[in-house]
Amino acid sequence: MRFCRQFLFAAAAWLVTNTAVAVDLEKGKEINGTCAACHGDQGAGGKKGEYPRLAGQRAAYLERQLKSFRARTRINIPMFPYTQERELSDEDIKDVSAYLAGIELSNRMPTYTGKEDALTRLLMAEKVMIIPRAEGDLANGEAIYQKKCAACHGKSGKGRGMFPVLVGQYTSYLKRQADLYLKGDRPHDEEGVVGVLNTLKEQDIQDILAYLTSIQEPSE
Ligand code: HEC
Ligand code: HEC
Structure with missing residues (x-):
């Protein structure tokens, strides 16, 4: 009986810990604020490929790369400081990867009706990425x-x-x-x-x- 109760406590504790690990997209978006300086707000990358596109990339792949940068198994000098444990925990890696994976950029030119204002046109263009x-x-x-x-x-x-x-x-x-x-x-x-x-x-x-x-x- 006593054993049984201990087991239940352990199971409950496990559940709490693992529920807390569920991805937090809001947090991911917040973390992406740091990444945006190089990879852009929408994760579209930039400077003609010096900074790769991250938007729509596979979450599992993003996570793996971030961990490789942190462990220096993949060398990335510009990013190394951002991937250190105090900057980017495993949980942060999950959150930011899920957030980036979920950004959809279109591969079609936007079709303007001619009625949009300049800001709307700019926002529409930001959601498009054609190589x-x-x-x-x-x-x-x-x-x-x-x-x-x-x-x-x-x-x-x-x-x-x-x-x-x-x-x-x-x-x-x-x-x-x-x-x-x-x-x-x-x-x-x-x-x-x-x-x-x-x-x-x-x-x-x-x-x-x-x-x-x-x-x-x-x-x-
Ligand atoms: C100071 C600029 C800079 C910042 C800030 C930065 N990155 Fe990067 N990142 C780079 C560069 C440069 C590369 C490409 C390295 C290469 O060519 O191998 C890269 C590559 C990556 C890759 C590999 C992409 C692929 O297709 O393999 C991922 C994932 C990544 N960055 C995620 C992030 C995340 C998440 C953040 C924010 C926590 C971030 N980066 C912040 C410069 C930066
Ligand atoms: C057996 C599976 C496999 C095959 C086949 C394969 N790849 Fe890959 N590829 C991978 C994996 C895994 C990665 C990520 C490696 C890592 O974690 O750094 C990758 C990464 C890449 C990347 C880097 C992407 C990025 O965002 O940095 C390029 C480019 C690439 N592969 C090109 C190719 C080409 C071209 C071929 C065919 C000639 C090919 N791959 C065949 C498994 C494969």
Whole structure:
């Protein structure tokens, strides 16, 4: 009987702790105030890809990257101070990641009626993010992407679970990451030393990046 009661207490305590861990989007938005200086209010990134887009990225992936920055398994000098435990706890990481993952940016030009005022037009434009087309052989890019990347990053580049969205991300940012992977400075999918990117020619990577910019707006 006594044991039973202790067990119930323990179970209740567990519930309280774990309920408190539920994501708090308001808190996430507040934390994003710090991130906005570089990644923008809407998480659209900036300076042509120096700061990656975070809006609409997979929450599980965002969390993992923030933890990697904190642990320095992925080196990010500008961000390192912001990811230290006193700045960003595990709970904060969950909240800000969920908040960013939930920001939807459109991949279509806004259709103005001509009746909006300047501020409304500005707000409409802020919700749109279209990556300029990159040059490359689209057919080759598509063939390689669908054969070697889609299993993890999704057929339409939207990622899934811990696998990041690639479509709608800055081309220059993706290219920089591909270079880091190739040099072995950032681990990709590999269990040994050689990952899938190392099996490609440089032009193939460019073609894949071009293909990704061509499938932003799904054809109807
Ligand atoms: C001082 C500028 C700066 C601030 C502030 C900043 N970041 Fe970053 N962040 C960067 C840079 C630069 C990169 C790209 C690093 C690279 O090229 O590998 C980056 C990359 C990231 C990535 C990896 C994206 C990906 O696709 O892999 C995540 C996630 C991220 N930042 C989240 C955040 C969050 C959340 C905050 C706020 C708590 C934040 N950042 C604040 C500069 C900043
Ligand atoms: C076996 C699964 C898998 C396959 C196949 C795969 N990837 Fe990835 N990719 C990942 C994972 C996991 C990450 C995140 C790694 C990390 O945590 O840093 C990633 C990250 C990336 C990133 C960085 C995204 C960012 O926001 O920083 C790029 C670029 C990328 N992959 C390109 C490719 C390309 C191009 C291919 C096909 C040639 C490919 N990947 C195939 C698993 C995969």
